[in-house]
Amino acid sequence: IPAVRAHTPARGPGWRPASGLRVVVNDAGLADEGRLLAGELGLTYAGQKDDVRAGDVRLTLNDDEGADPESYRMTVRGGRVAISAPDDAGVFYGTRTLKQEVHGGGTAPEGVVRDEPAKPVRGFMLDIARKPYTAGWIEDRVRELGDLKYNQLGLHFSDDQGFRIQSDSHPEVVSRTHLTKAQVKKILALAAQRHVTVVPEIDSPGHLGAVIAAHPELQLRSAAGSAPQGTVDISKPASAKIVDDLLNEYAGLFPGADWNLGGDEYRALMVSSPATTYPQLAAAARKAYGSSGTVADLTTGWLNDRARTVRAHGKTPRAWNDGFFRGTSVQPAKDIQVGYWTGKEIGARLPVEYLGAGRKVVNYNDEFLYYVLGQPNQFYYPTGQRIYEQWTPRVLRGTAAVPSTYDDQILGGSFAVWGDFPNAQTQAQVAAGVRMPLRATAQKLWDPRTPALTWTRFKALADRLD
Incomplete structure (x- = not known):
């Protein structure tokens, strides 16, 4: 397998x-x-x-x-x-x-x-920000990934609930429970031996609650005084500086060529009138992009600036699909890969919009590949059988495949574990829960064709090999 x-x-x-x-x-x-x-x-x-x-x-x-x-x-x-x-x-x-x-x-x-593999990106993404995992557990997953011919491990290590890797530039943002850089280097060495590239993610400008807890002056506030969770004020230069400080620091720790910038769920854009609700953002947008500049333009400019930061270290940037906006005068840089996970965002865009614009896409389809602890918001633990029988890398959203003409633009896919309710499962339960989904995903990324074995025979083979 x-x-x-x-x-x-x-x-x-x-x-x-x-x-x-x-x-x-x-x-x-x-x-x-x-x-x-x-x-x-x-x-x-x-x-x-x-x-x-x-x-x-x-x-x-x-x-x-x-x-x-x-x-x-x-x-x-x-x-x-x-x-x-x-x-x-x-x-x-x-x-x-x-x-x-x-x-x-x-x-x-x-x-x-x-x-040979059909797809060059075969990944497993782990949210260690909301649910910390021990270094030993992560190392076990690296060994498992290597044996299944995966070649990427995503680490989402910063979110509202925690910042989980030691920092020298901003130690004040780091959570009490975290990985030391020595532990990360050991994971990286093992990953290199198993030909697994670690793809780090510091999500911004949303999902920065752990950073804001140490720097409350960066919190975005509305004209009425409300403060959306985890959201920095991108009109403040200090917000960009601290994120760039962290990106520059960790670019030296992680040697891989890919970097996930996040970019999703910026709450300033999840209201009916961003310019009225957050006038400081609207003013900053007009200053940067002229009288027609919008908050979405400003947010896109933020993404481009962060892409420029990691690109200077030789990294290829990636961002979640809901960090790309329709109708903005400022366009995301062409080399930013799309991590397509949802069609539920405000102003949802079909996958073919990204593909038709020539973008490279990595498939994180939340219908099949999202293992969300606690199963909130109509998420359900995915099964290996459903992935094996119904999913291919071309099934980017829901259950329908995009046309085969876009196949080369779909770099591959990634199974993802998210820690929304971190205590819903233990580490051991997560490992057991993702075991067959990982094997099914590995098969479909290596060879998306109709499987030669039925699911029953495939599962029996997996059980025997384990």
Whole structure:
């Protein structure tokens, strides 16, 4: 799991692990993959070797120019296994296939596997802001994700309820229960070994309650004096400064190429007349964008400014779809990816509006991929069976797929765990609850075609492999 794309069988006994057999590599850069596989299967890691012995597992980087770096070929022949790929990620995925094939004393069948993912983004997002998780629990999920050929772990670590990673630039915003940077670096090292990129998220300009608790002067207030939860006043330069301070700090901690800026549910735009309700925002919009400038323009400008901050560190920005607004004179930067999760926002826009504008989209469809603790607001814990039988990466909103002409713009998808009611489940219950949805999502991101196995057989296979 996920099933391989193609296997050409051949006659022969196949390969089975045994004590004393070797894992050898043709490149020192495959040492991590070689040592991991050897440890998992009880083999001996022998490093770079040119000689050939019976029972060898050989890991090789090839020069298949232009091939998907996550693709691989695994050949089982003559009592030996050869896994080759254009990149170490592909070699790693080949070792995951071999590990599953011989699970529980099984035999890797004779023949050739040719395999590659359909989608380059295969993610799991975890809200650690509202429900803190231990470092050990997150590390266990990284191992699980790697074995299922996921390649992204999203960490939503700042929200109204908490700020969960140690900060040197603004220690005052950090919650009592948090991850230290040393713990995060350990998670990142494990993730790198398993070819999982960690995608951080500091959501803004909404969902900043933990920051506002330490800096109440940044709280947005209406003309009547009301203060919407978690919402900073984006007309104040100090609001941008503290968020940029944090973005710049954590850009040095997280080495991955992607960054989630959030941008969703800015409460200033969730009223009937933002300009009347928040005249300071309307004034700032006119000052920045002329007499026709709107609060939505100002909010879009905020998103672009934060994208500029992370882009300076070589990051590709991503934002939730309800952080993009129709009819604004200020347009979001073209390189900001859309994390499409809902069609319930005010002024909801269909997925094809984003796709038709040429945007790259990551699928977080809340109908299938949202595991919201406590099941509020008509959210229900998703099941693996429903994902397996009804969802594909093209099903971005509700249950209907967008036209196949947009397939290349849909980068992939991400299953998400949100902590709205953090005590609704324990860590162990969350792990158990997402187990089959993660496996079903992995299958559909690796190969969205109609599954060859029925759900009953797929689940039975998952149970056996676990």
